[in-house]
Amino acid sequence: MNVKRKRRLGHGGGRVLGTLAVAVAAVTGAATLTPAAAAGTAPGAPGIASAWTTGAKNGVGTSTSPESQVWHTLGQGILNEVYYPQLDVPNVQDMQYVVSDGRSFTELERDATERTIELPDSRSLRYRQVNTDRDGRYRITKTYVTDPHRSVLLVRTRFEVLDGGPLRLYALYNPSLDGSGGGDTGATSGNTLVASDGRVASALASSVGFSKLTSGYSGTSSDGYQDLNSDHRLDAEYARATDPGNLVQTARVPVTDDSTFTLALGFGADRSAARSAAEASLSAGYESARAAYDRGWHDYLSSLREPPEAITSRGLGTQYNVAAMTLKSQEDKTHRGAFVASTSIPWGEAKNADECCTPGYHLVWARDLYHTATAALAIGDRAAAERALDYLLDVQWNEDGSFPQNTWLDGEPHWPSLQMDEVAYPIVLAHQLGRTGDEVWAKLRKSADFIVDNGPSTPQERWEEEGGYSPSTIAAQIAGLVTAADMARRHGDERAAQRYLSTADEWRNRVDEWTFTTSGPHGDGRYYLRVDDDGNPNNGHQLCLNNGGGCHDERAVVDAGFLELVRLGILSPEAPTVRDSLAETDELLRVRTPNGPGWYRYNHDGYGETADGSPYTGAGVGRLWPLLTGERGEYEIAAGRSAGTHLETMARMANEGYLIPEQVWDRESEAGFVFGEGTGSATPLAWSMSQFLRLAHNMDAGRNLETPDVVAERYVR
Template identity: 85%
Template sequence: MDSERKRRTGRGGRAAGLVAAALAGVTAAAGATPAVAAEEAPGAPGISAAWTTGAKNGVGTSATTDSKVWHTLGQGVLNEVYYPQLDVPNVQDMQYVVSDGEGFTELERDATEQRVELPDSRSLRYRQINTDEDGRYRITKTYVTDPQRSVLMVRTRFEVLRGGPLQLYALYNPSLNGSGTGDTGATSEGTLVASDGEVASALAASSGFSAATSGYSGTSSDGYQDLAEDDRLDAEYNRAADPGNLVQTARIPVDDDTEFTLALGFGADRAAARSAAESSLNSGYAAKRDEYDSGWHDYLSSLREPPESVTSRGLTTQYNVAAMTLKSQEDKTRRGAFVASTSIPWGEAKNADDCCTPGYHLVWSRDLYHTATAALALGDRDAANRALDYLLDVQWNEDGSFPQNTWLDGEPHWQSLQLDEVAYPIVLAHELGRTGDAEWAKLKKSADFIVDNGPSTPQERWEEEGGYSPSTIAAEIAGLVTAADMARQHGDEQAAQRYLDTADEWQRKVEDWTFTTSGPHGDGEYYQRVDDDGNPNNGHELCLNNGGGCHDERAIVDAGFLELVRLGVKPADAPSVRGSLAEMDAQLRVRTPNGPGWYRYNHDGYGEGAGGEPYTGEGVGRLWPLLTGERGEYELAAGGSAGTHLETMARMANEGYLIPEQVWDRESGNGFAFGEGTGSATPLAWSMSQFVRLARNMDAGENVETPDVVAERYAR
């Protein structure tokens, strides 16, 4: 909710005709005073808008491509909803307000103890159960999207546990078309409708509404502010015609135990959105729930059986949710465009007034590579092929490069260059056997681009520093060796030799460029995170982003050198690799109650502030579960066991089985639990991909995504 609303919490029918009749004739809950009707809401544009925390504990969408709506859940409520593409958020949040009409009014998000359930372990159907801290009521909400329409359906049970009667209100805070201050709204045939440009929404209820109003957030026309003032909805505004931070409120007729369904429909205009919502309500929640579940059942049945590494450890649900979540991160119009996450990290601290707030609903070729290799591990080869199609048809540049990241239509967002992101599409194409003329015409340019511009990269995989990076060089070498194999398939021996000569030289020199023998940690001999000029012993100053400070570059380490092993560039027992583990662990490893976690690098500033406040440019980097998975892959390559690493990743997932980008790195406090997710991106597709891939690799006894041609040349 908006910041002003946060401070004001608590004080001590299906068809259009039926809904309209309910609005006109259903009396309010017992004790409610009828509101005064008015046409135009005052107060435009309202207060500034924001998004919500990136810590989602549920995500959902149908397994079909007809329903172009995705929803996320967190803090006991519905928050960002994406439509018609995965890079367009449209909802800040939607939740219930409960009042007795005379003594208290409270938001369910702030006044309840909350838990999340997955009623069907083979479906992305989540249930939120919110129980009033004072024991007065319980709200149970189960979410599905209509597989045939862009409609979210929320089956709700409202129970009065003591006292009563109580009043229930739906509080809907749209931020349509990617921004929070351009919305207008109205009541139309018993439905609350809103629009901004080419996106419109409609909120309807199977029970009808006994009152409905549209107003501007934080002003007198805001339905929640009205309720918080005297526990009554005193005014109803039929429309809010001036663009602003719209908020819509509706009273739902309830008794001591009431069930009903909310339908939140989307369309290109208000009429289309209202028609979609009404059609879904007419079909009935139960039918849509069964259809929704069936789609996910069929998808999981199309995959390989879960590996023994998960079934033997009781992690089958975690594995299935990872598989479904990865599928849910693919757009349904731009096929193959898998976003990094349906979240906006620390979104509650990010202004949403104007379009378009940068979250993780973008496509990085590196993250897409990880999703695609996880899809291959799952047995979803079609998804991996769609990902490569997207890379080559949408993101590929004429010079062979790939952008740092893009919106779904291919428009670059952040403007830097990361050479590992140029290499990974080559590696993926080779793994898929996509080496035909059309693919090679583009990937040859990508390989040439790497030769001409590497090995030093403008940014390494953490997107903050340039120079000689072990992880980037590993990807570059793998890209060149797989490109050489493709070149030979096309009879281009000259190109093949050029790529191999370059890869061989870089493989020989990666230690010269990035392995210090005079560092301040341990025995002084280990891989650095990145070196500015390829001289790892000159002690140049490295100034870290995000308030991390300036340090001797020899003092900054990360786990990126393990990519040399995963991609087959170095054997697991290479002295430089084994000799770097102790320093990396000493600086980066934290033993949490859930198992070992690792920082990205020491002095990282990308995370919550020291007091747990949302990251706004400077903070304290926390632990990344995907790095636990990467360490597990190294242990496999070294002939060891990765069971602890797989189990740790599973324990770091939240109650909705979603694995976060970051987990809290110290004793519980500031609203966070040691070893559990923060306000960063949850779920992170890379984290979910790493879990899936590690599980499959454990059964195989090796890292199956390691390119054979690279490993045979160097590691074996």
């Protein structure tokens, strides 16, 4: 396997500054420093417990070149997780600057500044963070690129003293190598800080060198930030931290009142390789790497279709470009075609990172991959869609024809359940791509047989929490069987074609019987349920939500998944059951935010921040999902109406870095959240970005381009 999966014992991990680390230090007295030699071995291993960072990223980046196997994420004005050598291995909790006058104050830029983020070039995934001290003393401007030729992240930094001075600047680096915050060791190597854990090593270097360097353990006396915070000077310099633990490295950068320099964070299989990479990037220079980085993204966007009129007429060109580039950035460079759901760990600040491997959204779901592939097709990146299908068939496909709930990039299942829509979508995608040859059909025939033998009920529907008869899952299975029948006929297998079609026809004729209640407690009592346990939507069985949402009469829980019956060409948008369900769906699930209409996944959803805004840890309040605004827009297109409001709403729900989140806040602004803007959930979510791109092209086409023609012709047209 390419990714470490073992569970490590012990403690350690990244810093949780301002919360866990400070609290533990206060309780243990760790912030009280003891004298130490200028060089030696750091005490305090393994340090305090660790966590990751918020899932709310407002910037992501990577080079378009396969040689550079590093990805970075930005949030809260600083650098967050960095992935290397592939997209399911996070190696950094965060890196930021510490500013001090050496006498009266020491502060973290994350906590002490007003922050903005910008895109200097609308056709390159290159972000700039500008952090200005709230007291007006300094400004820090950072621009991020990855070296297209090496696995190195370059941070071009300008430090300006605005008032007073002189001031001192320190780089504070929190490695969490090889997928966990524990087990790291570090040292000074020349004028570079190096660290390692297992098969991953890092090296932090500067174009102007460092005047002081130290490695220690987070929250203890050897922690450089704790040292600075005690008397505003970096008194102790530890040459090495040899015991595995929660490593933190600190380096003083020599600056004047206006200094510009470059940090290089290099990665490799060992410390020597990481240091060599960082030094080579610094030697080649930031401007060379920046020009090549931008050129790669310019060339990629130029290879795509022109943005549709739905985008250009609304002035959404930058949003469109960022969505397209972000989707490309979510593809691994070793396992080609493996697009992760998100380079984020939702509510990561509340998830222990001591052991490998925290299951964030850096996994591959067949359903999310289908949405990414159809968006890639829409924007003109057919090669990406082809690679996605190859990955599905070559890596995720099981011998019985099924697909796992999700996998690590090497195909190892993570969550082991089965979702029947994920068995069907690869068939639909292959049909849309015209990939119906012998080798593909040999596998997808087994998938179609698996659907016939095991559907239409599913162990989990698309929200991954409940099993039973789900309108959205049944829709995917019907579309999968009808497209499979078309493939079977191309291969001269009329018997298989008839088996698939007869099953699809029966399920299409019975979907209302299984999922449409006529005795519900909402509205006129007639609407599709989210999911029914036994195919009797009127018996009022209890549905207990597996995310802290409580137990309810299943007739009381609705979602908009029935719209998949329209999108996939199984029911007309004017079907009475569809029209009957819209009123209850909008009454229960729609919220009119300042950015436009948003919808909940379903009522009583518990997957979101708690009522007071704390991170989700197993129970909370589900918030609004922008992708559902896009799905409603596709329904409007199918019904012959405009989806402009829905496209514009999705764009407004994007954050300042143009990334569209998984969830947005659903009520008046409070607890640090803004009504209609992103939460601590996964941002960017590839599904959200895909839905935005696909909706824009569907608007221009006047129809939903991903609707399988053979399905619509059989049931609607």
